[in-house]
Amino acid sequence: MAEQVILPAFQPSLFKDMAVPKKSAKNAEWGTFKDSLRAPVHRWFTYPAGFSYKAVEHSIERYEVTAGQTIYDPFMGSGTTNVVAKTRGIHSYGVEAHPFVYRIARTKLNWDIALSDVLAFIKLVRQKLPVLSQEIKESDDLLLEDIFPELILKCYEPEALVDLLALRTLVLEEDLEAGVRDFFFVVVTALLREVSTAATGWPYIAPKKQKVTSLDKDVFTEFSNLSRRMIEDIAKIKEISGGRFEQSVHRLHNGDSRNTEGFIPDGVVDHVFTSPPYLNNFDYADRTRLELYYWGEAKTWGDISKNIREKLMTSATTQIARSNPKYKISQELWIECPEVAGFIADAVATLSELRKTKGGKKSYDLLVAGYFNDIYQIIRDVYRVLKPGTKALFVLGDSAPYGVHIPTDELIGKIGVCVGFHHYDIEVLRTRGDKWKKNPQRHSIPLRESIVILSKS
Numbered sequence: 001m002a003e004q005v006i007l008p009a010f011q012p013s014l015f016k017d018m019a020v021p022k023k024s025a026k027n028a029e030w031g032t033f034k035d036s037l038r039a040p041v042h043r044w045f046t047y048p049a050g051f052s053y054k055a056v057e058h059s060i061e062r063y064e065v066t067a068g069q070t071i072y073d074p075f076m077g078s079g080t081t082n083v084v085a086k087t088r089g090i091h092s093y094g095v096e097a098h099p100f101v102y103r104i105a106r107t108k109l110n111w112d113i114a115l116s117d118v119l120a121f122i123k124l125v126r127q128k129l130p131v132l133s134q135e136i137k138e139s140d141d142l143l144l145e146d147i148f149p150e151l152i153l154k155c156y157e158p159e160a161l162v163d164l165l166a167l168r169t170l171v172l173e174e175d176l177e178a179g180v181r182d183f184f185f186v187v188v189t190a191l192l193r194e195v196s197t198a199a200t201g202w203p204y205i206a207p208k209k210q211k212v213t214s215l216d217k218d219v220f221t222e223f224s225n226l227s228r229r230m231i232e233d234i235a236k237i238k239e240i241s242g243g244r245f246e247q248s249v250h251r252l253h254n255g256d257s258r259n260t261e262g263f264i265p266d267g268v269v270d271h272v273f274t275s276p277p278y279l280n281n282f283d284y285a286d287r288t289r290l291e292l293y294y295w296g297e298a299k300t301w302g303d304i305s306k307n308i309r310e311k312l313m314t315s316a317t318t319q320i321a322r323s324n325p326k327y328k329i330s331q332e333l334w335i336e337c338p339e340v341a342g343f344i345a346d347a348v349a350t351l352s353e354l355r356k357t358k359g360g361k362k363s364y365d366l367l368v369a370g371y372f373n374d375i376y377q378i379i380r381d382v383y384r385v386l387k388p389g390t391k392a393l394f395v396l397g398d399s400a401p402y403g404v405h406i407p408t409d410e411l412i413g414k415i416g417v418c419v420g421f422h423h424y425d426i427e428v429l430r431t432r433g434d435k436w437k438k439n440p441q442r443h444s445i446p447l448r449e450s451i452v453i454l455s456k457s
């Protein structure tokens, strides 16, 4: 958000009792994916929105969640919570609305891949890939520019892209068992950023910036190495688990956590550990654009909106059409949680005025209303599925669109109490955004990443 602050920080009139966070948690990196990039299986897909597997482990130990109990992540993402649960023999539920990300999680939870199947497919690829690549090069019908959107053409050398197209064909069309196909879907997905000559580091893709280290990388060699590394990861994580994983069941759902009735019965969950989208305008759908374009799951911005953006809870202005009435604070939220609804209404009104003064005219006003409508429904559903005497932990950051501070952690805590939770605590993981302080284009409101702990009595 590059807009200048023109109003002083928003003063919440209704929140005189704004809680001072109780204590600091030990690890400032828990809200980031850094630890997970070094851990077997967790590292299969670099998900910028992911959190540290250590945060999940800590929560499981702190609240004594044991093998045979059940943990639920309503924003499963790439499956960090569920992979930790499986390692420890804890059952899990996971809901993820983004179909591509869901597929990654599903694959990371399937440890039944046989080494022999993997080696057989590597062998098949070694034989067929050069032949298929040659056919593509010689064909008049298979033109790369007809098959791939421009972004993909800009990210790869033509030679590598021909191999990647051949590889895609083999993974999608060869006769593979479903789990094995998923496994190679994830291998090739990971490979995409390895062999790209554009600076494709997460979350942004910079096709104009060249990554010279990728120039010498050969698609087949990288594919073969990654496949072997991933199958070794399965052996490693099974060893860490010491056999506990075999007793656990993992039910994953590509759907919407605003309402999971029909998927998760009432009162069956012992612990929730999750991280919702932050209210920071991060477009989850767009951040997987390279992958969706490569796999042919989307060709345009419109495809991504229809297939993904519209299915996710509101957390980015790119999801919003101003004519859609759903971005008004819901009646249910007003009735069940008037204090929070009043606070949000004040913020929405301020943002609506600020918007008129800004060149970009970002719909932060509707974003805030839509975000809390959705969060409210999810917290209500989380309350429904939890057993009495349990806790739900939400890792999240607050935000300050147009310089208006929205204390997301505080608001989620209060919504929790409105829907029936006995009380809430907030623990701050780290303060954020300090680096912007000297930049006059940015607001100077101190932001933080915290854990909200909702307790059900």
Ligand SMILES: C[S@@+](CC[C@H](N)C(=O)[O-])C[C@H]1O[C@@H](n2cnc3c(N)ncnc32)[C@H](O)[C@@H]1O
Binding pocket: 047, 049, 050, 051, 052, 074, 075, 076, 077, 078, 079, 080, 081, 095, 096, 097, 098, 101, 255, 256, 257, 258, 274, 275, 276, 277, 278, 284, 311, 312, 313
């Ligand atoms: C902060 S990320 C969670 C990342 C996860 N903790 C991990 O380590 O990979 C939030 C996730 O919520 C998903 N999401 C957004 N709206 C959703 C909804 N209505 N139901 C379920 N998942 C949703 C997004 O696609 C995104 O993957």
